[in-house]
Amino acid sequence: MMGGGLDAGTLEVVNGQVLVENCSANHGGAVQATNVSVASGGMVHVRNSSAGSSGGGLDAGTLEVVNGQVLVENCFANHGGGIFSKFGIGIGSAGQVKLSKCAAFFDGGGLFLQSGRLLGQDVSRGDLIVEDGIAVKGRGGGLFLGSGDIKMRRGTFTGCSAAVHSGVDIFANGTVAISILKHHNSNEEAVSSSINNEQPLSLNIASVDPPPGSGVVRNPDNTTLAFYTCPPNFVRLSNNAESRCVECPTSPTKECSSRHLELEGGFMVDLADPANLSGWYRCPNVQACPGGVVEAAEVEGERCRILKPMCQEGFIGLGCAQCNSTTHARADRSVLQCAKCTNSRLEVSLQVLFYAVTDTSLFACAALSVLNAGSKKTNSGVLLNQLMAFTAVSGSIMSGMMQSQSFGQLQDDTKTWLHGLGLAVDVVQGQSSTSDMSLECVLHYFGFEQSLFNAHCLSSIMPLILIAVLAVANNPWLAMVVGTNVFLPGFVAFFGKYLVMLRLRPEKDPVGEARFEYLPRFGFLPSSFPADLCAITAILMAILVCGAAGVSGWLYTVFRHHESPPAHVKYLTMAYKPEFAYWEVERLVRKTFILLAKFTLPIMVSPALQMETIASILMLSVALYVVCRPYEIGAWNLAEAGLLLVALFMTNLTTCLLANDLHWAHSQGTQVALIFLICSLAGEPWLQLRKFFVEPFWSCLKGISIGMAVLIAFALLSERQERQLNAAKKQQKEAEHVSGDVGVAGHKAASLRLSVWERKKKDFHGSEPGYKLISVSADLTGPQLLLQKLRLRPCSRTEGSFAERQGAV
Incomplete structure (x- = not known):
């Protein structure tokens, strides 16, 4: 029995949709046709179908998707769980073939091409997407090519698996040329090979886009391409898709997985060569190394993503021991500190x-x-x-x-x-x-x-x-x-x-x-x-x-x-x-x-x-x-x-x-x-x-x-108090010194001065008629006899008050 839902010599879908589901047959569980063509935005959607022999969803001699989409979901067969084609498949400039959750008991969990070509009319266009394709006891969990060649723009394989770890995504016996190959595994288990080609020197993958943290390796004879994730305590950060996993640095590592590396504070890793992480260093200035966080690049050729830099701003070099001379310089306090320079x-x-x-x-x-x-x-x-x-x-x-x-x-x-x-x-x-x-x-x-x-x-x-x-x-x-x-x-x-x-x-x-x-x-x-x-x-x-x-x-x-x-x-x-x-x-x-x-x-x-x-x-x-x-x-x-x-x-x-x-x-x-x-x-x-x-x-x-x-x-x-006291003592000594000098000469002239003073008092009584001398004081120590104070009283009490005079005699 062929074509559980639709059996036709030629099926052309132009600007329309065909949906077939919940069908089963021996060949072409949902659709069986000699030629299938999808154009002008047409769509063929097959799901939940199975076939006892081949083509769980679609069994076609040739399949041409010029401008449209063929979508096959949750289908099963012994060969070609999603699509089985005897003579070839062509994917046009705006075409897409997508297979999801399809499985085969033997080969070709997603797509089985017995012979012929899987060809994108323009090598720079046309997509083949296989998700969760499984070859239970065979090869080619995503795609199996019996003979012929594959030439297309983009092939995306996600979560595919095969019992024999050879050709988990693609197993081919011919020439394989894919411009961009994307591989995403749903688990962290390593695989032996993603693509296996039995023809030597016939595998040409221009660009490989592995999952973050995964690596790619090719055999020298160019027959096998393998994606792998890193085992515990290993990481892959290199932007070279063919770089292998490297051991995580032991001492400075805080967290390490196949695609993620986080360091303890006070450590740094030289990322000049992400394929060699043996160059880890302690930072002399712990504050200069906050603990870097790095993740693998998502696209081949790009550098690893630095979520948190190894060195603080302004610090560079091994151990972050140098200053970035374009913006910073060594601080005056220590050569291990960096100061931000200003242009103001x-x-x-x-x-x-x-x-x-x-x-x-x-x-x-x-x-x-x-x-x-x-x-x-x-x-x-x-x-x-x-x-x-x-x-x-x-x-x-x-x-x-x-x-x-x-x-x-x-x-x-x-x-x-x-x-x-x-x-x-x-x-x-x-x-x-x-x-x-x-x-x-x-x-x-x-x-x-x-x-x-x-x-x-x-x-x-x-x-x-x-x-x-x-x-x-x-x-x-x-x-x-x-x-x-x-x-x-x-x-x-x-x-x-x-x-x-x-x-x-x-x-x-x-x-x-x-x-x-x-x-x-x-x-x-x-x-x-x-x-x-x-x-x-x-x-x-x-x-x-x-x-x-x-x-x-x-x-x-x-x-x-x-x-x-x-x-x-x-x-x-x-x-x-x-x-x-x-x-x-x-x-x-x-x-x-x-x-x-x-x-x-x-x-x-x-x-x-x-x-x-x-x-x-x-x-x-x-x-x-x-x-x-x-x-x-x-x-x-x-x-x-x-x-x-x-x-x-x-x-x-x-x-x-x-x-x-x-x-x-x-x-x-x-x-x-x-x-x-x-x-x-x-x-x-x-x-x-x-x-x-x-x-x-x-x-x-x-x-x-x-x-x-x-x-x-x-x-x-x-x-200050002592200085004031010393100054007072000095003045006193000077006064005593002067008094001592005057006393020597004054003693000799004392009698002479006294006699002169007595005579002056007598002369005063005659010179001031009408006044009586009450008291008088004078300085007898100086070189000149100085009358300091003179008190006089009028002879008549009623004529006035006391009078005082002062001056030199």
């Missing part, structure tokens, strides 16, 4: 003004302190120097605290407050830098190369100008002392930025070698020279020479013979005992080493090493002060040792904070308490914790810096 003339002018004003104000204050140095060091001056030395330590500790993970979890505005306070500490210690400012951005704006070396040179211009001006205006040695005190620690510490060592993978890994990314490059060196070793040697020599020059200059100034020491020598020596006149050098060296440790060992890379280096410097300083007691006044020694101990305690607290961040059992409440305590000791006010618990800001604690400021204020008040 006003903003650049304000930044330049900030640098200039900061350097000038610090230099001017220091110069005035030196010029106003008296013969005796004041309490306020000593305390102020101790406070500035303390801020050098607290600034480094605050920087380490603000780069901890726990600090990153605070409220944004709380962090903004603390970052602002960190800037204040930097300014006090002479470091005009913030995380949002960059000297390299200034260089970029004016067209110079962005590099650490150029930034180092730029940062030295203003200090050199100020030192030169003071040297010309006053004294070169004075300028040297002030310039060394204010600028040398920062200048020497800048060299530490070149020496930052990074390790982007564990040391045992083949690519886990130490990296010196920020060393200057000397182009004049021969290629045979180890460039990194030469650069490191040059940097260490520069640190040694600059530090030794500053210390030697101070020591030479102190030990030079001065009959009358100038102001800058008094400034360096007068607070200390004579045998420790050089002790101010200790403060300079301590500040230099602390800043050098801060820049050379960034807290992001070596948190424990930086904290322990600072702690070691502080412990050595405490030991020196306890043993030597260099100050003339014991209270000053106690104050200095106390500040050093507080700084050492803050260092230990910060080390504890950083260590807790790495432990799985740490409590955020404990971390917040540590941050609060560190800020309080550092004297950082306005750490308002209640907002962290969603309450309004309320708490304001002030620490050591505030306490020192109060002591300095009391010292200034006491010194």
Whole structure:
């Protein structure tokens, strides 16, 4: 029996529709015809039919779909579950053949072409769509070609399967040429081959569009094309359809599937070659790597889709350790932070003004302190120097605290407050830098190369100008002392930025070698020279020479013979005992080493090493002060040792904070308490914790810096009172001195003056008739006898009141 619903020699459907359903037959379960033609927008729709032998939906000698559609759904047969054709199928420029949920017990679950051609009249047009075609015990779940050739524009196969994993989508014994092949599997199981052709070198697929995350592989003899999905813990992100799945990176992976890769924060993968994901790296600056999310491209030739970038904006390179020079530059605070550069003339002018004003104000204050140095060091001056030395330590500790993970979890505005306070500490210690400012951005704006070396040179211009001006205006040695005190620690510490060592993978890994990314490059060196070793040697020599020059200059100034020491020598020596006149050098060296440790060992890379280096410097300083007691006044020694101990305690607290961040059992409440305590000791006010618990800001604690400021204020008040008292005593001594000189000469002339005075009184009685002398007073101490007050009374009481006269006799 043939054609369960329709049996015809020729079936032509022109601008109309034919619907056949729920039919069965031995050949052509719904329709059987020698020739079937669909044109002018016609449609043949067959569904829910079956055939015992061939063509579950349609059995035709030839099928031509010129301009229309043939749709076969849910049909079954032994061969050609949807369509069976003996001699060929043609799909025209606007034609489409679609087979859905058709199955064959043997071959050709969707379409079976016994011989002839499956041809699109225009190779750039004509579609064949097969969805969920199944060859239960045979081949060609989507399409089976017994002999002949296939040539069409687009073939789409979705969810097809075959019992023999060969030709799941297409099995052919002839030439196959498809312009665009789309394959979508409904499950994640790998298959052996999507297309199998028994004729060698006869498979020509111009473009393959696999499912996202799937790969494509062709046999060398070009007989097989296989689509596959990746097994667990493998992913395929390459835009090359023939790339294989690669193993997901083990350490940094948060989530990985055949088409999706998500990394943990603090890691990145180099996607320059998505077919090789072995190039994963740890990020020295964890905040620069938020955890990238990548998905496979949906179309062959396109790059993988980056849903979340590997590096934050402005960061590039392996480990996101470099800055994008077109928009960002290394921040002044750390080489591992990037600041966004501006093209605004006003903003650049304000930044330049900030640098200039900061350097000038610090230099001017220091110069005035030196010029106003008296013969005796004041309490306020000593305390102020101790406070500035303390801020050098607290600034480094605050920087380490603000780069901890726990600090990153605070409220944004709380962090903004603390970052602002960190800037204040930097300014006090002479470091005009913030995380949002960059000297390299200034260089970029004016067209110079962005590099650490150029930034180092730029940062030295203003200090050199100020030192030169003071040297010309006053004294070169004075300028040297002030310039060394204010600028040398920062200048020497800048060299530490070149020496930052990074390790982007564990040391045992083949690519886990130490990296010196920020060393200057000397182009004049021969290629045979180890460039990194030469650069490191040059940097260490520069640190040694600059530090030794500053210390030697101070020591030479102190030990030079001065009959009358100038102001800058008094400034360096007068607070200390004579045998420790050089002790101010200790403060300079301590500040230099602390800043050098801060820049050379960034807290992001070596948190424990930086904290322990600072702690070691502080412990050595405490030991020196306890043993030597260099100050003339014991209270000053106690104050200095106390500040050093507080700084050492803050260092230990910060080390504890950083260590807790790495432990799985740490409590955020404990971390917040540590941050609060560190800020309080550092004297950082306005750490308002209640907002962290969603309450309004309320708490304001002030620490050591505030306490020192109060002591300095009391010292200034006491010194003012002392100056007033000394001035009064000086005036009294001058008066006593004058009185003593007058007494010697006055004693000799006392009798003579007295006799003269008596005679003048007698003469007065005769010169003023009608008046009687009542009383008279005169100054007998001066060189001239001075009549101070004269009281007269008229001889007649009724003639008037008393009269008084005063004047010289």
